[in-house]
Amino acid sequence: MNRRAAVLLAMLAAALILLPAVANSYVLSVATLILFFAYTGQAWNVMMGFAGQLSLGHSLYVGVAAYAAAGLFFHFGIGPWAGVWLAMLLCTALGAVIGFLAFRFGISGVYFALLTIAFAEFTRIGFDHIDWLGGPGGLFIKVEQREHMDLLDLRGPPQMFYYVMLALTAGAFALCAWLLRSRAGYYWQAIREDEQAAQALGINTFRWKMLAMVLSSALTALAGVFFAFYYNNLFPEQIFHISRSIEIILGPVIGGVGTLFGPILGAAVLTILADSITELLAALGIEIPGVKQVFYGVVLLAVVMFLPHGIWPTLARKLGLEGRD
Amino acid sequence: MALLEVEKVCKSFRGLRAVVDASFGVAEGSIVGLIGPNGAGKTTIFNVVAGVLVPDSGEIRFGGRRIDGLRPDQVCAAGIGRTFQLVRPFAGLSVLDNVIVGALKRAAGVPEARRHALEILEKLGLGARRDLPAAALTLPDRKRLEVARALATRPRLLLLDEVMAGLRPTECDQMVEVFREINRREGLTILLIEHVMRAVMALAQHIVVLHHGEIIARGTPEKVVRDPAVLECYLGEETEV
Amino acid sequence: MPIELVVNVVIAGVLTGLVYGLMALGLSVIFGVVRVVNFAHGEMMTIAMYATVVLFAALQLDPFLAVVPVAGLFFVFGTLLQAGVINPFITRPEHSQFMLLVAVAIIMVNGLLMVFGPDARNVQVDYQLESYAIGPILLDKARLYASAAAVAASAALFAFFKFTRAGKAIRACADNYLGAKVVGLDVKRYYALTFGLGSACVAVAGCMMILLVDVSPVLGPAYTLLAFVIVIVGGLGSMGGALLGGVLIGVSEALAGLFITPSAKSMFSFALLILVLLLRPQGLLGRKP
Secondary structure, X not given: XXXXXXXXXXXXXXXXXXXXXXXXXXXHHHHHHHHHHHHHHHHHHHXXXXXXXXXXXXXXXXXXXXXXXXXXXXXXXXXXXXXHHHHHHHHHHXXXXXXXXXXXXXXXXXXXXXXXXXXXXXXXXXXXXXXXXXXXXXXXXOOOOOOOOEOOOOEOOHHHHHHHHHHHHHHHHHHHHHHHHOHHHHHHHHHXXXXXXXXXXXXXXXXXXXXXXXXXHHHHHHHHHHHHHHHOEEOXXXXXXXXXXHHHHHHHHHHOXXXXXXXXXXXXXXXXXXXXHHHXXXXXXXXXXXXXXXXXXXXXXXXXXXXXXXXXXXXXHHOOOOOOO | OOOEEEEEEEEEEOOEEEEEEEEEEEOOOOEEEEEOOOOOOHHHHHHHHOOOOOOOEEEEEEOOEEOOOOOHHHHHHHOEEEOOOOOOOOOOXXXXXXXXXXXXXXXXXXXXXXXXXXXXXXXXXOHHHOOOEHHHOOHHHHHHHHHHHHHHOOOOEEEEEOOOOOOOHHHHHHHHHHHXXXXXXXXXXXXXXXXXXXXXXXXXXXXXXXXXXXXXXXXXXHHHHHOHHHHHHHHOOOOOO | OOHHXXXXXXXXXXXXXXXXXXXXXXXXXXXXXXXXXXOOHHHHHHXXXXXXXXXXXXXXXXHHHHHHHHHHHHHHHHHHHHHHHHHHHOOOOHHHHHHHXXXXXHHHHHHHHHHHOOOOEOOOOHHHHOEEEEOOEEXXXXXXXXXXXXXXXXXXXXXXXXXXXXXXXXXXXXXXXXXXXHHOOOHHXXXXXXXXXXXXXXXXXXXXXXXXXXXXXXXXXXHHHXXXXXXXXXXXXXXXXXXXXXXXXXXXXHHHHHHOOHHHHHHHHHHHHHHHHHHOOOOOOOOOO
């Protein structure tokens, strides 16, 4: 990374850390949402951007993890720091199963995407019938207090949630930066570019694709646990829905698949613009359901058609952030 | 015992017999050419050796060990590198990163792979272009990159599939020199498919001729070039007037 | 469980399945020929259903008559969409195409939401309440007519591909893109034509479907997935497979609704999709890839 990029990164980090001191609760909630999508987008990016496997069913991991942690808390009073282990275990197992089935049977491309959708949809309908976890009516975690910070049970003020999400996002960013430069990063990108050529160079593509799959699902699980304790209510129809999966990929696709900053930039651009539009329309007295999503669709369409590599690569070039000093 | 032994290999595709009872050996440290008209089955043999295809019958032995049926990445691990007839660079990666991917096979980590990759790029004359995206290379450079990448895996045997196609005579001669050098200095064994006779005659110490999936001639370049069966399959039969 | 009930449910499933089959046929044609993953397929179906509702509300136009303008409109829309928007994406990586159509689908679904609101709409014609009785078998008139129309439309499409020059040209493009170009076929034009035909199929299916179920914007994604399940189960590239798959899904949904709970009926379809993808990806009647 060159000097200009390093300076900008430091400034961004400082801004993010100091934000709660200057922002009102609305801005803070938007910022937390941006970080949430930046994080899940980064987790998804490991599979798609690095290993080239298009998953359109990532809502499966968010949902399973959320319900696992929430279920433990609701029924047994077990806090999220313990619940997260079960969540990660379940999601890793799920990712491994789906990956194994797909890669062993040679399913790729659009068929792989459909497979991931099928698993998510199957689970969505399934959870509607699990009454122990609330069924279609939803699972609600009691919110006892919002004043003082109870990090152990993740009960507390919005600032606490913001910093938790910021820590997760920063951690994911660091992890992906490290991975990109490691053997895993090279091998994944080779597989993404040309799987057969990668095999000819001695890469066991099955093993590495599985690794990407499992890592991606495990990382997404953390987002699911956060989701459960931030929103405190879970409905199968919402959390497993395919729109959730699409929301997860919007950030990276718009920002730039396979890049480090793409998911974060994409999440920021999308959330800020979408919220601005909703605010604008509300101010004009127009409250039509669906406007925000149409906007998402239009942005996605524009990016896919005119900026196929996402916004970040072009932006980075313009700002002179590429290359070494 | 030859380094690579192909014994009675047969391969058919839905009734089309691509390779029939092919048997030949490649001695360690030698350069062997595999020639024949289009559709003779040469690339099929390569794909069988490289693990992309499984032979219907027959055996492939490398260094005495059977390798038929192994996956392509296992074949590479055993010590065989290959290039593709239509070059397949990792277009989104830089030239250097392309070769690093190959070098990682034998290197302990990325720094070591990087050093080795840089060495190989210099050897093939691509050092100056190492940070360019692979997609930006000209065809001759892409061919060099393909070879560099395969060499980075430190193979004992290198399979070259029509590497000279599309190169101008001077570029072809440069490539020939590179292979001669590596063969002489490091003892790399080379099996090459070629149509460009200039390269075959300059490089190959031994030639195997394939026609309709069967081996019809073998021997030194001088002998093979005069073999009537070979002339017939390339030039067609003489017609009565 | 009385056997008559099961038989009637199965028959209803078959008839509905034929309409599903027509919808899937449109996708099979598009996916099989142009190789575009039309992720907006279900949304197009939903738009057709709404169009029929609007025509019925405004002009009292029976869905069987509305088929003509709606299908025509969709044909034009489909050709324009392919030629104008999708065509440059033929050579782009798969996930790019996918994203493009996901974007189109999002715009469609939420556009419908904006225009019509989330509540369900339907048409109400007399024959929806009547049925033919053959002994203990009850055949709903609306379902019977709808499935007949679906079969007729499928047959027409089949005849088009088998007997007309354009149809054969399209099949050539599907079998061998490069070869077709070499031979001089205007592949781009045929792709547009194919997408138009596929869209027209979906339109007819939608006009028929509104006789059987209510429409709301959220049906879009559900139908898209259903269409893919059917096409994959029935076999890509096989027109008969699309209809067969449709009937299979229609019957299994009906039976699942009867024996398990109605809300779980889609689970069965997804489980079937997973199994087919793993064990027999070419589907029941498809060619092995």
